[in-house]
Amino acid sequence: MKVLDLxxxxxxxxxxWFASEEDAQSQMSRNLVQCPVCGDHAVSRLPSAxxxxxxxxxxKPAPTQAAPAMQxxxxxxxxxxxxxxxxxxxxxxxxxxxEDVGDRFAEEARRIHYEEAPERGIRGSASAEDVQAxxxxxxxxxxxxxxxxxxxxxx
Numbered sequence: 001m002k003v004l005d006l007x008x009x010x011x012x013x014x015x016x017w018f019a020s021e022e023d024a025q026s027q028m029s030r031n032l033v034q035c036p037v038c039g040d041h042a043v044s045r046l047p048s049a050x051x052x053x054x055x056x057x058x059x060k061p062a063p064t065q066a067a068p069a070m071q072x073x074x075x076x077x078x079x080x081x082x083x084x085x086x087x088x089x090x091x092x093x094x095x096x097x098x099e100d101v102g103d104r105f106a107e108e109a110r111r112i113h114y115e116e117a118p119e120r121g122i123r124g125s126a127s128a129e130d131v132q133a134x135x136x137x138x139x140x141x142x143x144x145x146x147x148x149x150x151x152x153x154x155x
Contacts, residue, residue: 008035009042013080016043037084039148091146098123106130113139 002018012035018024024045027033031041098121101108105124111117123144126134134141 005046005048006033006043007046008038008040008044010035010038010040012037012040012084013046013077014084034148036088037147038145088147088150091144091150094121094123094144095146095150097121100124106134109134109139109141110137113137 002021002024004016004018004024005013006016007013014036016024016033018027024033028043028045033043034041035043101122101124103125105122105126108117108122108124109126112119112122126141131141
């Protein structure tokens with residue numbers, strides 16, 4: 001099993017698990033790998049430190065001057081991954097607790113606002129003009145970017 005550090009064109013970093021190096025290259029070349037945050041298929045591999053199993057080795061290497069900078073970078077990367085995980089969890093929660101009304105979003109938001117339909121959480125798509133018109137009517141909305149991976153049922 002190969003665990004690779006990956007990054008999309010939007011600079012979202014994530015891990016990919018593959019059967020082998022060849023499997024990873026094959027999946028990436030066929031656009032089968034996508035960012036779990038934004039759904040981007042422009043994914044590249046990041047350099048990663050190899051894991052070495054040195055049986056019996058107990059001496060720790062002396063720290064170098066680059067160690068503090070690398071540690072800071074690792075902390076930033078861990079914080080970014082934690083933030084992405086929280087975002088994905090929040091998106092999943094919104095999706096589980098709202099009704100997808102698709103391209104009827106503006107129409108359904110108005111019906112709810114004017115009490116022509118039962119009040120409930122909805123999600124869907126609307127043009128910038130529709131969103132502006134809703135705001136002018138006092139109907140609050142907010143954009144939610146849903147990664148493609150969350151729009152589909154996992155296999």
